[in-house]
Amino acid sequence: MTRENLYHHEHGGAPERRFNLNGEPILDFSVSISPLSPPITNAGLDTFSVHRYPSIDGNGINDFYRERYGLDQSTVLPVNGAIEGIYLIPRALGIKKAALLAPSFFDYERACRIAGTSVQFLKLEEHERFMLPGIETIADNLRGVDALVAANPNNPTGTGFPKEIFLALASRFPEKWFIMDEAFIQFVDDFPDASLMRDVRAMKNVIVVHSLTKFYALPGLRLGAIIAHPEVNRFLLGYKEPWTINIVAEKVARDLLRCGDFERELRMLIATERAKIFRKLNGIPEIMLKGHAANFFLAQWNAGPDLDDLLFYLVKKGIYVRDCRNFSGLEENYFRFAVRKPEENDYLLQQLMLAGRDAAACAQ
Numbered sequence: 001m002t003r004e005n006l007y008h009h010e011h012g013g014a015p016e017r018r019f020n021l022n023g024e025p026i027l028d029f030s031v032s033i034s035p036l037s038p039p040i041t042n043a044g045l046d047t048f049s050v051h052r053y054p055s056i057d058g059n060g061i062n063d064f065y066r067e068r069y070g071l072d073q074s075t076v077l078p079v080n081g082a083i084e085g086i087y088l089i090p091r092a093l094g095i096k097k098a099a100l101l102a103p104s105f106f107d108y109e110r111a112c113r114i115a116g117t118s119v120q121f122l123k124l125e126e127h128e129r130f131m132l133p134g135i136e137t138i139a140d141n142l143r144g145v146d147a148l149v150a151a152n153p154n155n156p157t158g159t160g161f162p163k164e165i166f167l168a169l170a171s172r173f174p175e176k177w178f179i180m181d182e183a184f185i186q187f188v189d190d191f192p193d194a195s196l197m198r199d200v201r202a203m204k205n206v207i208v209v210h211s212l213t214k215f216y217a218l219p220g221l222r223l224g225a226i227i228a229h230p231e232v233n234r235f236l237l238g239y240k241e242p243w244t245i246n247i248v249a250e251k252v253a254r255d256l257l258r259c260g261d262f263e264r265e266l267r268m269l270i271a272t273e274r275a276k277i278f279r280k281l282n283g284i285p286e287i288m289l290k291g292h293a294a295n296f297f298l299a300q301w302n303a304g305p306d307l308d309d310l311l312f313y314l315v316k317k318g319i320y321v322r323d324c325r326n327f328s329g330l331e332e333n334y335f336r337f338a339v340r341k342p343e344e345n346d347y348l349l350q351q352l353m354l355a356g357r358d359a360a361a362c363a364q
């Protein structure tokens with residue numbers, strides 16, 4: 001691997017670039033962000049606030065996690081979106097070798113390689129519907145590594161994992177780190193029980209990376225936290241840059257405490273729409289649904305040899321989905337789409353079904 005592609009980003013998005021859209025409007029199903037925005041007005045961006053430094057360690061985010069989830073300040077290390085945590089942890093802990101799930105979010109590998117951490121992959125198998133292998137297989141794969149980095153739910157497979165598996169592994173291997181990216185956990189049906197955020201006091205080798213950008217539709221503001229044992233957080237803080245949470249983000253984090261109605265409405269919307277999409281597409285041979293534990297679906301185009309046929313068809317209809325063929329294990333025509341507002345989902349469903357029917361007719 002050359003230095004250049006070692007550090008190269010491999011994100012989706014940017015439909016304008018790929019499809020030369022020239023500013024034409026497009027429904028972007030490729031980003032998995034809440035379709036509703038929280039009722040935050042005047043985000044605090046006034047001259048007075050930006051003339052001051054924010055708190056050095058992002059106290060507004062601590063306030064959010066304490067009041068919303070009852071988490072003690074010492075277990076919460078505010079970060080500039082989950083991504084800052086993903087990059088900070090291997091660097092600070094000096095992890096020599098990590099096991100990563102594949103397919104999964106690309107930045108775990110990139111963060112490890114930049115930190116000088118070598119990686120090996122624990123494959124999630126298509127024929128197992130991208131679920132985790134059995135615990136003994138995972139344990140075998142942990143031989144010789146000092147950390148497992150995993151996402152729950154996993155992106156882009158959309159699979160959710162029982163946290164008990166990670167807790168069992170963490171107590172069996174106290175000398176290894178279990179780093180869990182829970183960026184999408186607020187969308188799962190059994191949140192907060194599904195989260196490890198309340199287990200970190202008892203399990204010093206479990207580190208949760210949490211995000212406020214997906215659920216609260218704030219990717220532009222960058223808000224998240226590392227949730228870990230106080231001693232681990234103190235150590236990580238020693239390696240973290242100061243002032244990475246800006247003053248607007250700090251203020252908005254506190255405003256999120258008044259978003260109870262938004263949270264209920266969003267959870268209801270996602271659950272209802274997810275069930276509707278599943279009902280309508282399940283059993284359609286041209287579109288094979290895979291994981292959908294969070295606010296997005298992984299699916300496989302099964303109506304022809306080339307996913308580009310579907311992608312171009314959808315773009316002509318003003319729809320953009322995430323081409324997942326650049327993920328190892330998803331080369332065979334996999335794509336991902338987010339759950340959006342009801343009428344937008346209905347339009348996507350209609351177009352997916354038409355594309356499938358046309359492709360099936362052509363094949364005859």
Ligand SMILES: Cc1ncc(COP(=O)(O)O)c(C=O)c1O
Pocket residue numbers: 080081082083084105151154155181183210211212213214219222223224
């Ligand atoms: C699995 C996963 N974790 C973390 C992130 C980054 O989240 P944040 O915006 O909080 O940095 C992403 C962004 O797409 C993601 O998909």
